[in-house]
Amino acid sequence: MSAPRRTVRLRLALLYSGLFLVSGVGLLLVTYLLLASGFPVVQLRTDVDGVSRICARQDGTVALGGEFAACAADARALLDAQRAETMRRFLLQGGIALAIMTVGSVGLGWLVAGRVLRPLRTITATTRRISANDLHQRLAMTGRRDELTELGDTVDGLLARLESAFTAQRQFVANASHELRTPLARQRTVLEVALADPTPSVAALQAVCRRVLAAGEQQERLIEALLTLARSERGLDRREPVDLPAIAAGAVRARQVPGRRVLVRLDAATALGDTRLIERMVVNLVDNALLHNVDGGTVEVTTGARAGAAVLAVANTGPVVPPEQLDQLFHPFTRLAGERTGEGLGLGLPIVAAVVTAHGGRLDARPQAGGGLRVEVELPAG
CATH class of the missing domain: 1.10.287.130 (Signal transduction histidine kinase, dimerisation/phosphotransfer (DHp) domain)
Known part of the structure; x- marks a missing residue:
């Protein structure tokens, strides 16, 4: 037979009752010590000259002279007995009261824990109901901020x-x-x-x-x-130094389009990452700048180093890119003005964004004032 499941509510209830029991035992102990130290001693009186001694018996008579010692011993014994009985009854009754309150604290702790954990049960139940087909549901928690x-x-x-x-x-x-x-x-x-x-x-x-x-x-x-x-999008398996100007120069040499002029300024820049992915990123940027351009247009490709990062910038003089449509260009199969047909596959810039993200870099795309697009990429320096 398996043991009962120890839920968070049960553990909180036991914790509350345990803290109450420890606090009650401490309070009972302190009260016991204060009560024990507060009992009076036998009060004896002397006369004015300090010679005669008097002891009051329990029956109201007074013992003088030689009877004083016996009377005082009886008084001390009686007081000790009374003190012991009082302390015993205090411990017994206090212990019974503490036991009753401890049992009550378990039930009270159970109720309080249930109230505290009620939002958590709501979160659990709602999350369990949500599947891939109704991800639009939300918990929408209300009440005090906690x-x-x-x-x-x-x-x-x-x-x-x-x-x-x-x-x-x-x-x-x-x-x-x-x-x-x-x-x-x-x-x-x-x-x-x-x-x-x-x-x-x-x-x-x-x-x-x-x-x-x-x-x-x-x-x-x-x-x-x-x-x-x-x-x-899967991430990088390894990182190695990559000569960014050499890759950019190779991409420009391999992709010349008639009626497009390519201007290059390749300063030293070494990136740290996956060589094949960075090559694909550069090729996509150059292809995109050449493909989405106008007759007689230009493409500028620059590389350099800046604040511990390798920088690649590709700009062209293509058609005007509305700023509100800029983000769409980095979504797969999305082209300018939301068209799904036309030149290219619609994956060039999304691949660039994915490669930059995989390398932990930064991508900045801005429309040119006279038309075209300027894309700047920063990759970790090698």
Whole structure:
């Protein structure tokens, strides 16, 4: 047979009664000592010249001279007996009263503990009912501000963050499914059209193959971007010194777009982190600045060191970015003006933000006055 579960309420009730018992025992002991020290001694009187001694007996007679010693001994014995009996009765009655009050304190402690823990039971019951489908529920604790209401507010904050994360995850899955479905549908349509042609030519079949390969490459880029995003959000497995100017120079050399001018100023800067993730971050920033630009526009790429951090800044002269839409650009599959179609995968800047967060860095994005975007990244220096 298992022992009864020792709940917090039971432990608090026992604690309250235990403290009451200890305090009662201490009070009883102090009272006992004060009472014992307050008993009077036998009072003897002497006459004026200090020679004669008188002792009053219990029956009211007075003992003089030689009878004084016996009378005094009887008085002391009687007083000692009275004191011992009084102290015994005091301890007995005080102990009985303390035992009764201790038992009562257990019940009172049980009631008080239940009242104190009532908000905690409410928090527990409500939290147990909440699941992934109703994360919008909140505890909404009311009453006096104390530790339990602060706990309720903390749980509400946690539920809000979980709701936001679940919503973002569902949106991410829906967007990823849409983005993956588009090239698959394109491939299927192209293949069905080719198969419906009874006399296809070699050139037509080659064109179909090229279109299918292009759709496959788009899927590969999307899957690679999704894997990079997931790896960034997971965190870093290791950190090593990374030459930020060298990575930026390589990204600029490998990605030249006709009609776009790239200006570089690469000062020494060594970051501490994952080389592949930082490379992907730099490539995404350069690609985004080149892709979302205007004909004849420019892209500026600069690196440097500042206050113990490696700094990378990429700016372009693209279209005007409304400040209220700036945060949306860092959400997966979200493009300017809320469009879900257009150039790019919609994962470039979200990957940049995830990489910066994984490295414990800082990201600052600001719209340019004449159009375009300037993104500055600070990473821990190596």
